Amino acid sequence: MVLGDALVQSLVSATYAVDWFRNGRDGISAAQMQIYDLVLLDLGLPFVNGFEFIKRLRNGKQSVPVIVLTANDDSEDIVRAFDMGADDYLIKPFRLPELTARIRAQIRRVHTHFSSKISIGELELDTKERMAFVKGEKLALSPREFSLLETMSIKHGKVVTKDALIESLCNWDHDIGTNAIEVYVHRLRKKLGECDVTISNVRGLGYMLEQLSHG
Numbered sequence: 489m490v491l492g493d494a495l496v497q498s499l500v501s502a503t504y505a506v507d508w509f510r511n512g513r514d515g516i517s518a519a520q521m522q523i524y525d526l527v528l529l530d531l532g533l534p535f536v537n538g539f540e541f542i543k544r545l546r547n548g549k550q551s552v553p554v555i556v557l558t559a560n561d562d563s564e565d566i567v568r569a570f571d572m573g574a575d576d577y578l579i580k581p582f583r584l585p586e587l588t589a590r591i592r593a594q595i596r597r598v599h600t601h602f603s604s605k606i607s608i609g610e611l612e613l614d615t616k617e618r619m620a621f622v623k624g625e626k627l628a629l630s631p632r633e634f635s636l637l638e639t640m641s642i643k644h645g646k647v648v649t650k651d652a653l654i655e656s657l658c659n660w661d662h663d664i665g666t667n668a669i670e671v672y673v674h675r676l677r678k679k680l681g682e683c684d685v686t687i688s689n690v691r692g693l694g695y696m697l698e699q700l701s702h703g
Contacts, residue, residue, distance in 0.1 A: 491580070495528075498584050504591075505655050512536025516544050519552065523643040525595050527554045528587075529574070531565065539572060546573040553594035557582075606641050609684040609699040613641050622683045629679065632657055636672050640687065640697035649694040 492508060499506050507524075509515035512533035519527065527545070531538030542554060556569045556577040566577055576590050604616035612621045618634050620627045629637065639656040640648050650666045673695055677687055688696045 495584075495587075499588075499591075502588055505651060510534075512538065512541045516541055519545055519550060520548055521647065522649070523646045524552050525598070526591055527552055528591075529554050529556050531556060531558045531560070531569065539568065542569065542572040542574055551598075553598055555587075555590055555594060606638075608641060608644050608697070611641070611680070611683055611685040613638060622680060627679050629676075633672055633676055633679070636669070637676055637697075640695060644685075644697045644699070647690050647693045647696050652694070 492510070496506050496508050507518060509518060513535040515527075515529075515533070516536055518524075529538050529541060533541065536544070538556060538558075545552070545554070553575045554573065556566075556574045557580060558565065558569075558577060559580045561579045569577060575594055578587060578590065604614060606613040606615065610623050613619070614621075615638055618631070618638075620629055620634060620637055635656050636653055639653060650669050653669050654666070673687055673689075680686070684700045686698060686700055688698060690696050
């Protein structure tokens with residue numbers, strides 16, 4: 489618990505948004521409901537241990553990077569974790585700068601694999617040129633509107649929390665609040681118009697961009 493508290497405080501200070509789950513059961517439920525950029529996983533979790541956590545995560549086709557944290561330097565455990573789908577590991581005790589460097593490396597690796605083009609039904613995004621199109625027609629979007637649409641498009645079909653949307657705008661305005669997010673989402677809905685992609689409000693959780701089914 490002491491290590492967990494210190495780790496969360498350090499990562500938050502490094503501007504990461506952190507959800508801490510103290511057992512594997514709650515952690516895997518959260519990972520299956522939301523999209524995370526990365527998972528820091530202790531192998532010795534109660535209820536669902538680290539190995540079972542990775543197994544369930546990968547069986548659910550979740551490709552989120554996993555960095556294993558373990559007090560055990562047993563090479564068999566480390567190999568087993570890699571075989572099940574872990575991406576990296578650190579043996580306790582570790583230095584925070586090394587952990588944050590590995591976090592950055594894993595997130596960077598995932599982002600470089602993203603295509604600059606995203607197509608969802610009649611909606612197309614060019615994340616390199618930062619342009620969006622509906623039925624081939626360019627949408628007139630502000631930089632903030634594009635950032636929100638990009639975040640929801642990358643995670644389409646999944647709930648994106650308001651906090652995650654606020655975080656996606658942190659480079660624009662550190663004081664963005666939930667009311668501003670609601671305004672931007674309202675504008676985006678209007679600009680999407682008759683597109684077959686919609687932004688749904690998931691009460692109490694956030695928003696979801698999804699393609700409407702035909703027929």
